[in-house]
Amino acid sequence: MGNHLTEMAPTAPFLPHFQALHVVVVGLDSAGKTSLLYRLKFKEFVQSVPTKGFNTEKIRVPLGGSRGITFQVWDVGGQEKLRPLWRSYTRRTDGLVFVVDATEAERLEEAKVELHRISRASDNQGAPVLVLANKQDLPGALSAAEVEKRLAVRELAAAMLAHVQGCSAVDGQGLQPGLERLYEMILKRKKAARGGKKRR
Template structure:
């Protein structure tokens, strides 16, 4: 695969851990996905009233992952967690097409904020295990991801917190997008 960026490489010297934030509307499955990653099993969860923070190893790299509640009253707090993040994971309930417009508005608010310009975004189209769930390409279109800044790397991945399907692949792609952004930033600083 050629040159891979790893912690401690010339492109990422002294990297301790990457910071990632998981956001999305309430009931999208953010916490269930986080615990699927950590425990490798489905955990029935209750609505997050604030945030959860877990340390995970993804693609051989340590991550500090913040899972922030998605209720409408908590969404103004998202900017406090997304500031200076390495990557954003935006989770949508792919089986609830009626909330896609609300999700689109919230995602674009976060992605267009000054602090988040160019931060790689992984959209997880969760609940693919449910009948009638929108495919990743449909979610991508419904969220108008093509309208994001050209400097914002993004990928939409179908997944399921119940069986874990698609989750690992999506996170590997996010990891590569983060490393690509860091490499580009480091090259720009050298100029």
């Protein structure tokens, strides 16, 4: 899949390769958002404390060949009192990453409510969503398909591109394919927006 993306990118003048894509990582507290961010940044597992505000890092993701894409990633705290602030970070973002703890089946209903709320916010209409079903390295973790079903991902707004990917912040599995898919969805959305403007 990486090679396909590499061939696609240079012919996309609307997305210069030096431009960082703005991506916001949200999800309930203790889902592993910050650990995922630092796994991407440092290629190792970093034990983190609950995020009180936000963390931001520039992350370069290789896509097949030598070229890569740079994501400016904002990781926003998931405690209940911080969730109303999500919207100010996600406003006009290129893509949303929603992280869930796949071992906490009892919190998936709460996660579903928050996912649907943030993806329906007027500023986020149409922003592609990558749902990361984290902690796949732990016994009892629900599969990506089960998480997709419980979060009712297919019920998100019709114009929204979404993908659910199983992953682990501990060993990094699933992160590369997940981000490649997110990049693909962002490109698709930008292309569609450009086509829409031309027709007007």
